[in-house]
Amino acid sequence: MTAATALTQAFDAAAVRADFPILQQEVNGHPLIYLDNAATTQKPNAVIDAITDYYRNDNANVHRGAHALSDRATQKFEAAREAVAAFLNSPSSRQVIWVRGVTEAVNLVANTWGRSELREGDRVLLPYLEHHSDIVPWQMVCAETGSSVEPIPVLESGDIDLDALDSMLDERVKMVALNHVSNALGTVNPVQQIIGKAKAVGAKVFIDGAQAVAHWPLDVQALGCDFYAFSGHKLFGPTGIGALWGREELLDAMPPFLGGGEMIETVSFSGTTFNTLPFKFEAGTPNIAGVIGLGAAIDYVQSLDRAAAAAHEQDLLEYTLALAADIDGLSRVGHPREAVGIYSFLLAGCHPSDVGMLLDQQGIAVRTGHHCAQPLMAHYGVPGTARASYTIYNTREDVDALMAGIRKAKALFG
Amino acid sequence: MTDTNPFGHSVSSEDIVETLGFFDAWEDRYKYIIDLGKELPAMDDALHTEERLVRGCQSQVWIDTALENDRLQISVDSDAFIVKGLLAVVLAAYNNKTPAQVLAFNVDEYFEQLQLLNHLSPTRGNGLRAMVARIRQIAEAS
Numbered sequence: 001m002t003a004a005t006a007l008t009q010a011f012d013a014a015a016v017r018a019d020f021p022i023l024q025q026e027v028n029g030h031p032l033i034y035l036d037n038a039a040t041t042q043k044p045n046a047v048i049d050a051i052t053d054y055y056r057n058d059n060a061n062v063h064r065g066a067h068a069l070s071d072r073a074t075q076k077f078e079a080a081r082e083a084v085a086a087f088l089n090s091p092s093s094r095q096v097i098w099v100r101g102v103t104e105a106v107n108l109v110a111n112t113w114g115r116s117e118l119r120e121g122d123r124v125l126l127p128y129l130e131h132h133s134d135i136v137p138w139q140m141v142c143a144e145t146g147s148s149v150e151p152i153p154v155l156e157s158g159d160i161d162l163d164a165l166d167s168m169l170d171e172r173v174k175m176v177a178l179n180h181v182s183n184a185l186g187t188v189n190p191v192q193q194i195i196g197k198a199k200a201v202g203a204k205v206f207i208d209g210a211q212a213v214a215h216w217p218l219d220v221q222a223l224g225c226d227f228y229a230f231s232g233h234k235l236f237g238p239t240g241i242g243a244l245w246g247r248e249e250l251l252d253a254m255p256p257f258l259g260g261g262e263m264i265e266t267v268s269f270s271g272t273t274f275n276t277l278p279f280k281f282e283a284g285t286p287n288i289a290g291v292i293g294l295g296a297a298i299d300y301v302q303s304l305d306r307a308a309a310a311a312h313e314q315d316l317l318e319y320t321l322a323l324a325a326d327i328d329g330l331s332r333v334g335h336p337r338e339a340v341g342i343y344s345f346l347l348a349g350c351h352p353s354d355v356g357m358l359l360d361q362q363g364i365a366v367r368t369g370h371h372c373a374q375p376l377m378a379h380y381g382v383p384g385t386a387r388a389s390y391t392i393y394n395t396r397e398d399v400d401a402l403m404a405g406i407r408k409a410k411a412l413f414g
Numbered sequence: 415m416t417d418t419n420p421f422g423h424s425v426s427s428e429d430i431v432e433t434l435g436f437f438d439a440w441e442d443r444y445k446y447i448i449d450l451g452k453e454l455p456a457m458d459d460a461l462h463t464e465e466r467l468v469r470g471c472q473s474q475v476w477i478d479t480a481l482e483n484d485r486l487q488i489s490v491d492s493d494a495f496i497v498k499g500l501l502a503v504v505l506a507a508y509n510n511k512t513p514a515q516v517l518a519f520n521v522d523e524y525f526e527q528l529q530l531l532n533h534l535s536p537t538r539g540n541g542l543r544a545m546v547a548r549i550r551q552i553a554e555a556s
């Protein structure tokens with residue numbers, strides 16, 4: 001028995017699976033095999049119950065009412081903020097801003113920090129691997145501020161070309177923004193090293209943790225980044241909620257993003273003063289149920305043995321690569337030095353969309369297409385890939401089913 | 415080119431409904447659809463232009479139409495094989511028809527009968543629904 005199998009047995013994926021009611025269904029006459037976790041993860045009972053319980057028992061607007069329900073809702077809402085702060089090892093919960101997800105977090109930082117700090121001739125660097133949500137907001141703001149967005153080259157392996165980054169860095173680089181883990185290939189980027197390099201020229205660093213949060217414990221202080229963002233729905237939490245973490249002095253200096261209620265201190269027609277952190281960035285009634293659901297998701301994740309869970313996911317990836325080697329014409333896109341449980345692949349003679357449709361017929365959910373990373377697809381010269389992405393409730397049986405499904409797809413085209 | 419396209423000529427929508435009805439196993443149904451795609455005449459590379467492109471999130475579709483003797487002559491192509499087969503299924507209903515016939519045809523009912531309605535869903539991102547809309551628009555304008 002290999003070390004990997006020993007660890008797998010230490011992690012009880014079947015027990016975890018039982019916490020996720022949606023996984024107990026059939027699709028097209030087959031038991032559902034959900035391998036699209038990089039797009040969104042399923043929700044455990046604990047999260048579903050927390051949301052239902054909030055609406056059944058505590059629903060009220062937060063920070064406003066002088067009544068019991070509002071107190072309870074506010075308490076749960078702020079307890080979730082504390083949970084996120086602890087989850088990220090933030091020095092304080094004031095540095096945790098609720099957003100809809102990573103997309104909104106990037107837009108917030110680009111439009112506030114970016115608009116106030118970027119000057120003509122300044123440079124923003126992003127790797128070719130980037131998700132469109134990390135690219136487009138910077139392009140929009142840079143176009144208006146006369147600064148430029150420049151791609152950091154990526155090697156054939158799917159790793160960021162660190163030598164190329166070195167040669168690009170100078171004092172005009174004001175921001176380096178990158179994902180912690182690539183959603184298209186699973187590459188775990190050496191963020192610590194990149195943060196060090198960026199800091200050496202005085203640039204700020206924004207890390208998109210969308211694909212990292214579900215995999216290992218995070219520590220923004222150890223990382224030394226300036227901003228970190230994630231989406232709750234990729235962490236077994238609800239859609240429409242996520243968190244932006246930022247360094248306090250930066251958040252304090254940044255102008256507000258959206259204006260409205262909650263984010264103000266005083267309002268008059270001669271001038272308005274803004275609330276303190278984190279409320280300065282949270283205009284209007286927030287997604288209270290989402291926040292409470294995210295808090296429950298974090299509690300759920302923290303209740304697991306996270307090291308064993310990560311080892312389990314690594315085992316699924318290695319098991320996939322071992323089985324895939326036996327299928328002619330099946331190839332992995334990229335082979336990063338370090339990767340999470342994401343298998344991006346092509347089947348010769350078959351378009352990714354064909355593979356996806358044929359797998360769906362067999363109850364297997366994968367993502368196909370460009371994965372919101374068109375520059376990266378262009379880099380590999382492919383229209384897209386099919387992508388299986390694993391998480392805590394997937395098992396080796398799921399991988400077996402995927403491989404059987406791929407063989408069947410291949411036979412239909414044979 | 416149109417005379418080598420069997421769909422809407424020798425192969426009608428009724429033929430497709432009848433043949434697909436024979437198959438029980440999904441494998442056989444999809445194999446048939448893939449084979450239909452192979453019978454579509456190849457589209458000239460020069461016709462793969464931006465204006466003819468119907469962009470999907472997962473696959474792309476190209477369409478070229480001409481009105482000849484009050485009948486729509488449609489050529490289509492896709493980079494994905496199943497989508498190509500589904501396009502052939504669509505052409506069996508729309509190709510070589512008058513604009514009025516195109517507009518009168520209930521494509522949702524047809525795909526429902528074929529148990530392929532999910533592929534026409536606007537959420538599928540395969541370009542098929544957009545292609546059907548484009549054909550109907552052209553028929554309306556003709």
Ligand SMILES: Cc1ncc(COP(=O)(O)O)c(C=O)c1O
Binds near residue numbers: 102104179181182372
């Ligand atoms: C790496 C990465 N960044 C950003 C996003 C965008 O996240 P959201 O759509 O939740 O804002 C995603 C999700 O698809 C992602 O995978």
